[in-house]
Amino acid sequence: MRLDGFGLFVNNMAKMIRFYRDVLGFEIKESDDAGNVYLIKDDTLFMLYGRENFEKMTSRKYEYVKGLNAHFEIALYVDTFDEVDKTYADAVSRGAVRVLEPVTEPWGQRTCYISDPEGNLIEIGSWNKPFRRWSDKDM
16 A cells, blocks of 8 residues: 545635645646645645535535644645745745744754645745655665
């Protein structure tokens, strides 16, 4: 079994499409009224799926967290510490919610957090070197 990607069950598809496309720069070709969105970002499947559509498909009702939540995070990597600061500032200027301003952690990573319009946490981080998959690193 191999991890293929991840998805978010969203309440307001139009708002979420605009955020991930216009604020974070994800390439999304679907219109704001799409019922679901599939895209590949750096070889990872990322899906936005309308909550109502999912409930209809599964014939079930679900409970959803409201507001800023910490059930999971979406982690985005940039190659340099300067890019962490710039990406954070750009995202906030375009409407992302501030959660944690850029900071260099004791373990050597520079990181910050924003949230999307539905309160999902997004980390922007760097080890100040080009990205390498964990499987490629000496552990």
